[in-house]
Amino acid sequence: MNEHVIDAPAHDASHDDHDHHGPAKGIKRWLFTTNHKDIGTMYLIFSLVMFFIGGSMALVIRSELFQPGLQFVHPEFFNQMTTMHALIMVFGAVMPAFVGLANWMIPMQIGAPDMALPRMNNWSFWILPVAFGILLSTLFMPGGAPASGWTMYPPLVLQTGDAFPFLIFSVHLMGLSSIMGAINIIVTILNMRAPDMWLLKMPMFVWTWLITAYLLIAVMPVLAGAVTMLLTDQFFGTSFFLAAGGGDPVMFQHIFWFFGHPEVYIMILPAFGVVSEIIPTFARKPLFGHDSMVYAASCIAFLSFIVWAHHMFTVGMPLSGQLFFMFATMLIAVPTGVKVFNWVATMWRGAMTFETPMLFSLAFVFLFTLGGLSGLMLAVVPSDIQYHDSYFVVAHFHYVLVPGSIFALFAAAYYWLPKWTGHMYSETAGKIHFWASTIFVNVTFFPMHFLGLAGMPRRIPDYSTQFTDFNSIASIGAIGFGLSQLVFVYVLLTAKKGEKATDRVWEGSHGLEWTVPSPAPYHTFDTPPVKRIAEESFE
Amino acid sequence: MSDAEQQRNIRRTALIFAGVAVVFYIGFIMIGVLRA
Numbered sequence: 001m002n003e004h005v006i007d008a009p010a011h012d013a014s015h016d017d018h019d020h021h022g023p024a025k026g027i028k029r030w031l032f033t034t035n036h037k038d039i040g041t042m043y044l045i046f047s048l049v050m051f052f053i054g055g056s057m058a059l060v061i062r063s064e065l066f067q068p069g070l071q072f073v074h075p076e077f078f079n080q081m082t083t084m085h086a087l088i089m090v091f092g093a094v095m096p097a098f099v100g101l102a103n104w105m106i107p108m109q110i111g112a113p114d115m116a117l118p119r120m121n122n123w124s125f126w127i128l129p130v131a132f133g134i135l136l137s138t139l140f141m142p143g144g145a146p147a148s149g150w151t152m153y154p155p156l157v158l159q160t161g162d163a164f165p166f167l168i169f170s171v172h173l174m175g176l177s178s179i180m181g182a183i184n185i186i187v188t189i190l191n192m193r194a195p196d197m198w199l200l201k202m203p204m205f206v207w208t209w210l211i212t213a214y215l216l217i218a219v220m221p222v223l224a225g226a227v228t229m230l231l232t233d234q235f236f237g238t239s240f241f242l243a244a245g246g247g248d249p250v251m252f253q254h255i256f257w258f259f260g261h262p263e264v265y266i267m268i269l270p271a272f273g274v275v276s277e278i279i280p281t282f283a284r285k286p287l288f289g290h291d292s293m294v295y296a297a298s299c300i301a302f303l304s305f306i307v308w309a310h311h312m313f314t315v316g317m318p319l320s321g322q323l324f325f326m327f328a329t330m331l332i333a334v335p336t337g338v339k340v341f342n343w344v345a346t347m348w349r350g351a352m353t354f355e356t357p358m359l360f361s362l363a364f365v366f367l368f369t370l371g372g373l374s375g376l377m378l379a380v381v382p383s384d385i386q387y388h389d390s391y392f393v394v395a396h397f398h399y400v401l402v403p404g405s406i407f408a409l410f411a412a413a414y415y416w417l418p419k420w421t422g423h424m425y426s427e428t429a430g431k432i433h434f435w436a437s438t439i440f441v442n443v444t445f446f447p448m449h450f451l452g453l454a455g456m457p458r459r460i461p462d463y464s465t466q467f468t469d470f471n472s473i474a475s476i477g478a479i480g481f482g483l484s485q486l487v488f489v490y491v492l493l494t495a496k497k498g499e500k501a502t503d504r505v506w507e508g509s510h511g512l513e514w515t516v517p518s519p520a521p522y523h524t525f526d527t528p529p530v531k532r533i534a535e536e537s538f539e
Numbered sequence: 540m541s542d543a544e545q546q547r548n549i550r551r552t553a554l555i556f557a558g559v560a561v562v563f564y565i566g567f568i569m570i571g572v573l574r575a
Contacts, residue, residue, distance in 0.1 A: 116549045116553070117549070117553060179557075179560050182556075183553050183556045183557060183560075184553075186552065186556055187549050187552045187553045187556070190548075190552055191545060191548045191549045191552060192545075192549075217556050217559055217560050217563075218559070218563060219563075220560070221560045221561070221563035221564035221567070222563055222564075222567045224564050225563070225564050225565075225566075225567035225568045225571070226567065228564075228568060229568060229571050238575070239575060240571040240572075240575055246575065247575055248574065248575075251570075251571065251574060255567055255570070255571075258567075
């Protein structure tokens with residue numbers, strides 16, 4: 001039966017063969033493309049642009065906080081910067097970057113010719129520039145951009161000026177884009193796998209994305225529902241969250257965090273997948289406990305739905321509720337620990353080399369774990385009541401997101417760049433980028449633990465003088481981290497100038513994507529690569 | 540699996556998950572309506 005499938009053409013005879021020509025020329029290629037590689041590239045470039053826009057907002061924040069007192073910006077603008085920085089980094093940088101990687105790699109890793117719904121794929125992407133164009137345009141509106149924090153808690157968010165409906169509309173568009181992207185990924189993985197690519201044979205990046213896509217389908221509509229209710233409260237006379245009309249503002253927090261906590265795992269599970277691809281390659285050993293990694297990721301995804309109220313311990317809830325959410329949150333450390341131990345066991349007695357993707361992956365394992373440990377501290381109710389809304393929380397989630405998600409994105413970019421461009425990037429520049437980023441990320445965020453423990457609240461433009469030293473250090477780190485990213489831009493700009501990449505690229509790489517030429521042809525796997533799947537198996 | 544069958548499966552899976560998304564959207568708004 002398999003032999004029959006190998007010989008079967010990807011499209012039946014009645015299908016026209018428009019898929020077999022190369023890309024269109026000029027702007028039309030990018031506007032109308034349905035090719036997963038083109039769309040992946042657009043997602044990645046878009047997210048990089050957003051990363052720099054969001055990063056420059058972070059530098060405004062850190063410049064203001066370099067010293068106590070008001071330095072450069074008005075407090076109102078400072079609040080706009082914290083809000084926009086978060087919205088842009090979460091929805092504009094990290095999420096689209098992982099969707100870009102998914103677009104590029106999932107069809108190639110499962111032996112599919114493209115995504116299952118290519119036109120919807122195009123639409124998913126092109127909604128994003130519109131959404132962020134609308135969001136960024138609020139900076140120039142009367143009353144300025146949204147300033148109530150990315151959590152958009154009422155009643156504060158209802159005091160937003162003209163920007164309010166634009167904020168709601170842009171969040172809806174971001175959600176729509178994510179949901180369509182998630183549907184496409186699920187449908188592709190469930191229906192387009194080459195024969196013999198069984199579910200438990202799929203690479204970890206595909207697995208973690210499948211689980212992430214389920215999370216997206218479940219929680220993005222919840223966010224959309226919450227902001228729809230905000231909209232009707234503001235403009236249509238409802239009182240979902242307005243206490244004066246009989247509504248409940250705390251209900252918004254419950255609904256928001258029912259979305260918000262799985263959102264954290266939406267940003268980290270694909271990072272787990274990336275690291276699970278890279279560490280075996282550079283340790284030259286199969287991933288330790290592939291199936292247990294799948295179960296651990298599924299377990300984390302399940303638990304992510306029953307821990308949301310740990311963000312709200314100080315809001316007030318029954319003791320039984322506090323205990324439930326505390327223990328459920330602490331439980332997440334178990335499957336996460338499985339993952340960390342499996343990565344370490346993969347490296348154990350491996351023939352390791354330390355190219356840039358591996359360096360970023362190793363830093364990920366160390367520093368993400370550090371962010372996880374401070375997360376455990378925050379899970380404990382009595383201590384959380386002390387840490388809540390302090391810089392300790394800022395330190396915690398930045399350790400999870402920057403040397404966590406963003407380092408994994410850098411690792412993925414360096415790992416697959418030769419497959420995308422057909423050339424090796426500058427390893428020296430890559431290593432400079434890694435060391436500068438790693439040093440400065442710690443200089444930026446580690447002192448924030450001390451600031452939080454000493455009582456510095458988050459989201460303030462001014463602070464008491466005893467917090468000066470650590471704030472100055474963090475600001476210097478932030479500027480250093482920002483400048484370090486210019487090295488990454490240099491790597492990208494010179495990515496096609498290095499020596500020609502081989503098909504395999506890395507000595508220890510395994511997987512279908514490494515069986516196609518470098519750069520990957522515009523169309524791959526028009527016929528299912530059954531023989532290659534057997535050859536590429538680690539077992 | 541024939542191409543037509545695969546197309547049918549793709550459409551069915553996409554519709555199921557789109558339906559789930561719509562149910563979650565409306566469901567959570569209904570929670571707000573019922574509580575208000």
